[in-house]
Amino acid sequence: xxxxxxxxxxxxxxxxxxxxxxxxxxxxxxxxxxxxxxxxxxxxxxxxxxxxxxxxxxxxxxxxxxxxxxxxxxxxxxxxxxxxxxxxxxxxxxxxxxxxxxxxxxxxxxxxxxxxxxxxxxxxxxxxxxxxxxxxxxxxxxxxxxxxxxxxxxxxxxxxxxxxxxxxxxxxxxxxxxxxxxxxxxxxxxxxxxxxxxxxxxxxxxxxxxxxxxxxxxxxxxxxxxxxxxxxxxxxxxxxxxxxxxxxxxxxxxxxxxxxxxxxx
Amino acid sequence: xxxxxxxxxxxxxxxxxxxxxxxxxxxxxxxxxxxxxxxxxxxxxxxxxxxxxxxxxxxxxxxxxxxxxxxxxxxxxxxxxxxxxxxxxxxxxxxxxxxxxxxxxxxxxxxxxxxxxxxxxxxxxxxxxxxxxxxxxxxxxxxxxxxxxxxxxxxxxxxxxxxxxxxxxxxxxxxxxxxxxxxxxxxxxxxxxxxxxxxxxxxxxxxxxxxxxxxxxxxxxxxxxxxxxxxxxxxxxxxxxxxxxxxxxxxxxxxxxxxxxxxxxxxxxxxxxxxxxxxxxxxxxxxxxxxxxxxxxxxxxxxxxxxxxxxxxxxxxxxxxxxx
Numbered sequence: 001x002x003x004x005x006x007x008x009x010x011x012x013x014x015x016x017x018x019x020x021x022x023x024x025x026x027x028x029x030x031x032x033x034x035x036x037x038x039x040x041x042x043x044x045x046x047x048x049x050x051x052x053x054x055x056x057x058x059x060x061x062x063x064x065x066x067x068x069x070x071x072x073x074x075x076x077x078x079x080x081x082x083x084x085x086x087x088x089x090x091x092x093x094x095x096x097x098x099x100x101x102x103x104x105x106x107x108x109x110x111x112x113x114x115x116x117x118x119x120x121x122x123x124x125x126x127x128x129x130x131x132x133x134x135x136x137x138x139x140x141x142x143x144x145x146x147x148x149x150x151x152x153x154x155x156x157x158x159x160x161x162x163x164x165x166x167x168x169x170x171x172x173x174x175x176x177x178x179x180x181x182x183x184x185x186x187x188x189x190x191x192x193x194x195x196x197x198x199x200x201x202x203x204x205x206x207x208x209x210x211x212x213x214x215x216x217x218x219x220x221x222x223x224x225x226x227x228x229x230x231x232x233x234x235x236x237x238x239x240x241x242x243x244x245x246x247x248x249x250x251x252x253x254x255x256x257x258x259x260x261x262x263x264x265x
Numbered sequence: 266x267x268x269x270x271x272x273x274x275x276x277x278x279x280x281x282x283x284x285x286x287x288x289x290x291x292x293x294x295x296x297x298x299x300x301x302x303x304x305x306x307x308x309x310x311x312x313x314x315x316x317x318x319x320x321x322x323x324x325x326x327x328x329x330x331x332x333x334x335x336x337x338x339x340x341x342x343x344x345x346x347x348x349x350x351x352x353x354x355x356x357x358x359x360x361x362x363x364x365x366x367x368x369x370x371x372x373x374x375x376x377x378x379x380x381x382x383x384x385x386x387x388x389x390x391x392x393x394x395x396x397x398x399x400x401x402x403x404x405x406x407x408x409x410x411x412x413x414x415x416x417x418x419x420x421x422x423x424x425x426x427x428x429x430x431x432x433x434x435x436x437x438x439x440x441x442x443x444x445x446x447x448x449x450x451x452x453x454x455x456x457x458x459x460x461x462x463x464x465x466x467x468x469x470x471x472x473x474x475x476x477x478x479x480x481x482x483x484x485x486x487x488x489x490x491x492x493x494x495x496x497x498x499x500x501x502x503x504x505x506x507x508x509x510x511x512x513x514x515x516x517x518x519x520x521x522x523x524x525x526x527x528x529x530x531x532x533x534x535x536x537x538x539x540x541x542x543x544x545x546x547x548x549x550x551x552x553x554x555x556x557x558x559x560x561x562x563x564x565x566x567x568x569x570x571x572x573x574x575x576x577x578x579x580x581x582x583x584x585x586x587x588x589x
Contacts, residue, residue: 015542016404025408098376123403125384127372130339134376139340139454142369159517160365162279168456179524180510180517221381221417230402230409235554237566240573247573248583251555260532260553
């Protein structure tokens with residue numbers, strides 16, 4: 001079985017602010033890490049690898065410093081890594097990004113399973129899985145909470161808001177993975193250093209069979225018109241007394257006075 | 266560019282019931298749209314959910330009755346919606362619920378139609394030329410973006426539950442159009458069997474008016490019992506942070522936050538929750554927030570109307586007593 005795991009490098013913290021001068025998100029001093037949900041996708045791949053001897057290829061699109069995350073994925077157990085990096089990819093929205101990733105997966109060829117995290121913690125879109133599935137013309141199962149390999153495919157548990165789904169999927173298929181699916185392992189710096197023996201392959205736009213109109217900013221229907229800090233909902237931040245009973249009594253009085261807590265019928 | 270001068274909403278149906286988010290979207294669209302508002306409803310052949318949807322007064326309901334499609338295969342549904350849009354023309358906009366279903370289906374259709382989609386919107390408005398301005402949080406709600414799709418139609422978005430209020434509207438002009446001859450090619454790659462999740466509490470946290478939320482510090486049996494007693498007293502539902510979903514009795518549907526549910530109760534009481542951004546992302550629509558935590562610098566206090574610095578369990582017990 002050949003598995004491609006798509007990962008994204010995201011800022012270590014989502015606690016970012018807008019730079020007043022540049023009006024852009026200020027990422028200075030914030031280092032990049034593997035998107036948490038993608039760690040669960042990687043772990044899912046490694047669990048399948050342990051059972052079936054699958055080949056795991058990890059892939060990301062981004063600037064050259066995203067190599068750090070690929071190295072970590074190699075140290076965790078990926079067999080090879082592909083970085084998709086080109087100035088032409090800059091400014092891509094989800095559609096243009098998904099297009100490049102799907103073309104890279106086509107270039108790898110004979111891929112049975114594509115795994116991604118359910119969403120990134122920075123952009124929070126969760127769009128990449130369905131977009132790649134569509135461009136690869138394969139079936140998709142998003143938000144998998146449990147994955148097991150079985151004869152001819154996968155068995156997947158998935159939860160909607162009020163529904164539990166039990167899904168059997170034949171290969172090839174694309175699956176996005178939630179943080180309920182497994183407990184990802186971590187590696188130390190020594191193991192990461194060892195992974196440098198495995199090489200990261202870089203593909204530029206010219207290495208892929210791309211329609212120039214569909215990549216980067218030109219291939220992006222969405223335009224970010226402005227970014228801002230959220231309007232702070234002003235909360236009173238009223239500190240209740242230190243004695244727990246005084247605090248509770250006062251709170252109940254306030255809530256009743258404000259009609260927030262009406263006497264129950 | 267030629268397109269259909271309508272704004273569309275995809276009706277989300279779970280377990281033969283229209284998800285309330287659909288009504289919220291209809292009310293919002295009726296308020297902001299100059300163009301006719303159309304709801305696309307896919308339902309089983311023996312259902313008539315259009316009758317429920319009518320009460321919220323859209324201009325048109327396109328009903329596709331198909332027992333295969335309601336099984337919820339994203340590829341089949343994408344094919345069906347694509348075929349529908351080929352017949353009708355591309356609408357000006359097409360919005361979905363930011364639920365598991367909406368967040369899976371909408372981007373696949375986006376890719377099919379090669380247009381723009383904004384996920385998880387918190388607000389929408391139209392400009393005079395029909396441009397849909399979509400407000401979306403990112404970085405775990407620390408940044409707000411305004412996104413537009415200038416040159417492609419439909420302009421697509423998924424919208425979070427409970428950010429808009431649903432109001433019934435009497436619209437005698439609502440037209441219902443039945444599409445019966447839509448061909449659906451079955452996706453043989455997937456077999457999906459669905460069953461309703463056991464309804465442990467009568468009310469889900471997304472719809473609850475009162476919530477008692479507990480965090481990692483409250484993982485012991487005794488703390489849990491205390492929190493439940495308080496919840497009983499208040500007629501509240503229990504919500505949890507991510508770590509507590511490790512316990513047998515809680516799952517993602519009880520979890521508040523970025524990887525769980527967004528809640529909008531009248532009152533939310535946080536016991537022993539520090540307030541990581543992954544959690545607070547889910548509580549921004551709670552009206553009154555009360556928090557108790559031993560750490561006087563707990564970030565949750567900034568999000569709170571009232572806060573108590575000290576042992577959350579003692580506070581919970583005292584509150585129970587105060588409610589006698």
